[in-house]
Amino acid sequence: MRSKMPRTARKRRPRRHARVQRGKTNTPTPCTTSLLSSSSSSSPSYTMERDFTVLFRIRPSFLSPTPPPLITSSPPHTTTTVLEPRSSTALSSSTPTHTPHTFTSDHCYLPDSATSTLYTYHIEPLIPFVLRGGYSTVLAYGQTGSGKTYTLSECSRLAISTLFSSNDGQCSISIQAIEIYGKNKVNDLFDLSNARVLIAENIAGSSTFSKTTTKTVSSAIEMLEEITAAWSQRITRGTEKNPTSSRSHAIIRIICTSTTDRNSTPGVLQLVDLAGSERAADHSPSSSKDPTRMSETVAINTSLMTLKNCIRARTSPATAANGSVPHIPFRSSKLTLALKEAFDLYSRQPTHTVLIATASPDAVDVAASLNTLRYADALVTSPHERIELKPDPQGRNVFFWSNERLAAWLAKYSPLGEEQVQVVLDGMDGSRFAKIPEGELCQRMGEASDGKMGEKEVKEVYLKWWKLVIASRTLSQKALESEWKERQREKVRREEQEVAENEDVKRLLRLPAIASAPTTA
Numbered sequence: 120m121r122s123k124m125p126r127t128a129r130k131r132r133p134r135r136h137a138r139v140q141r142g143k144t145n146t147p148t149p150c151t152t153s154l155l156s157s158s159s160s161s162s163p164s165y166t167m168e169r170d171f172t173v174l175f176r177i178r179p180s181f182l183s184p185t186p187p188p189l190i191t192s193s194p195p196h197t198t199t200t201v202l203e204p205r206s207s208t209a210l211s212s213s214t215p216t217h218t219p220h221t222f223t224s225d226h227c228y229l230p231d232s233a234t235s236t237l238y239t240y241h242i243e244p245l246i247p248f249v250l251r252g253g254y255s256t257v258l259a260y261g262q263t264g265s266g267k268t269y270t271l272s273e274c275s276r277l278a279i280s281t282l283f284s285s286n287d288g289q290c291s292i293s294i295q296a297i298e299i300y301g302k303n304k305v306n307d308l309f310d311l312s313n314a315r316v317l318i319a320e321n322i323a324g325s326s327t328f329s330k331t332t333t334k335t336v337s338s339a340i341e342m343l344e345e346i347t348a349a350w351s352q353r354i355t356r357g358t359e360k361n362p363t364s365s366r367s368h369a370i371i372r373i374i375c376t377s378t379t380d381r382n383s384t385p386g387v388l389q390l391v392d393l394a395g396s397e398r399a400a401d402h403s404p405s406s407s408k409d410p411t412r413m414s415e416t417v418a419i420n421t422s423l424m425t426l427k428n429c430i431r432a433r434t435s436p437a438t439a440a441n442g443s444v445p446h447i448p449f450r451s452s453k454l455t456l457a458l459k460e461a462f463d464l465y466s467r468q469p470t471h472t473v474l475i476a477t478a479s480p481d482a483v484d485v486a487a488s489l490n491t492l493r494y495a496d497a498l499v500t501s502p503h504e505r506i507e508l509k510p511d512p513q514g515r516n517v518f519f520w521s522n523e524r525l526a527a528w529l530a531k532y533s534p535l536g537e538e539q540v541q542v543v544l545d546g547m548d549g550s551r552f553a554k555i556p557e558g559e560l561c562q563r564m565g566e567a568s569d570g571k572m573g574e575k576e577v578k579e580v581y582l583k584w585w586k587l588v589i590a591s592r593t594l595s596q597k598a599l600e601s602e603w604k605e606r607q608r609e610k611v612r613r614e615e616q617e618v619a620e621n622e623d624v625k626r627l628l629r630l631p632a633i634a635s636a637p638t639t640a
């Protein structure tokens with residue numbers, strides 16, 4: 120396993136503070152608090168109507184004595200205030216000592232909240248959604264040492280338990296676990312010797328982990344053991360902020376495939392523990408001279424920047440103004456490609472993403488906390504809503520083809536008979552068939568034809584299908600653009616109507632009888 124450690128991490132004999140490890144030792148304390156006992160938590164209202172839920176999680180301060188809190192939130196905990204200390208030189212006796220900054224979220228969990236409360240209100244409702252074919256991502260994002268692993272590992276444990284108790288045989292459950300380390304290296308956390316693992320888009324445009332170990336599991340205990348084993352393989356290192364700091368982005372995909380409906384798209388629960396962002400101030404003079412530490416920091420911050428760019432594109436009002444569909448730059452890093460479904464503006468699968476923005480309450484971390492909360496806040500206050508794709512009127516988009524329509528096409532363009540066509544299709548519809556890899560599809564056709572179709576003929580049919588799929592992706596993109604433009608026109612119409620209504624009110628107020636009337640205020 121050590122031999123597979125990335126070169127940057129192996130180069131130097133590690134000093135104590137910079138030791139590279141695989142595995143965290145900071146096992147979170149088990150959930151002991153009653154689900155609704157937290158004093159800072161009024162019941163948050165949970166809605167699946169929006170495709171993002173944004174939560175703030177503020178960890179306790181580890182300073183002694185505990186300083187007065189700089190991050191506060193009162194019921195219903197949807198508004199959070201961060202008090203940024205002013206520098207002493209800017210202070211006169213009359214100026215306030217802090218600048219307040221206010222942020223919005225679906226709920227803010229203060230240091231005395233239990234992770235189990237957060238889980239019950241925001242993650243547990245995702246489990247039936249995933250078992251019915253939804254795509255959910257739970258993403259922990261924040262500064263190094265702010266509590267991402269702490270929160271996510273407990274949520275994972277609770278989610279696994281709910282998943283198995285809710286699954287009454289309707290789904291078979293499998294898992295994949297990867298980490299993204301350094302610039303773009305992807306490790307299979309179930310098999311570190313696997314050098315072939317790849318994050319890519321399949322022909323249908325969905326992000327896949329190809330050639331990654333996929334384990335089918337049949338019980339919560341088995342899954343917990345597998346995930347704990349995978350998690351323990353992660354690259355960690357002692358840093359100034361955290362003795363077991365994660366140096367990679369870890370992604371666990373739990374895939375729920377229907378056992379009864381071959382055409383349903385598998386549900387996915389994706390748990391993402393990002394490496395923490397770091398600032399120059401997080402480095403001691405000795406760690407600043409450690410090239411491994413510095414290149415890790417650069418790689419972590421660079422990939423987090425690509426994530427921020429995706430968030431910005433998903434929220435930027437400027438993009439909405441110029442009328443074109445916002446470009447979300449997924450392909451700029453492995454991390455954002457892996458999270459494509461979470462941020463995409465349209466998806467053929469219902470999607471819900473929970474972003475847990477973690478922050479430290481300490482004055483020294485205020486700049487980093489402000490940065491984290493600012494990005495997360497934008498997903499609540501100004502997100503572009505996801506667009507649901509509709510079939511084209513001419514029925515040319517293969518992603519909407521039924522099994523019958525697909526069978527008719529295959530019978531027309533191959534020498535296969537009706538029965539043989541059904542053997543190839545195995546009950547699939549266009550959306551499902553489009554995701555079959557080339558090798559598997561060619562093998563199916565060769566076998567079903569009983570040798571009647573040679574390699575060349577099989578390839579020709581595949582090529583025709585491939586062209587149709589690509590054309591359908593273009594059609595989807597066009598449908599997306601026209602839906603987006605319609606949305607923008609509707610927005611302008613609403614704004615114009617609002618202006619006209621305001622003018623009406625102003626005119627009314629200028630009428631002499633109203634203008635001279637006594638006011639009660």
Ligand SMILES: Nc1ncnc2c1ncn2[C@@H]1O[C@H](COP(=O)(O)OP(=O)(O)OP(=O)(O)O)[C@@H](O)[C@H]1O
Binds near residue numbers: 145
């Ligand atoms: N809500 C919390 N309550 C109590 N302790 C916490 C809480 N959140 C975090 N901690 C503790 O803070 C320390 C840092 O947490 P954690 O390792 O989860 O941070 P992280 O954000 O994953 O850091 P990194 O990005 O460096 O990996 C750990 O010792 C953890 O046990």
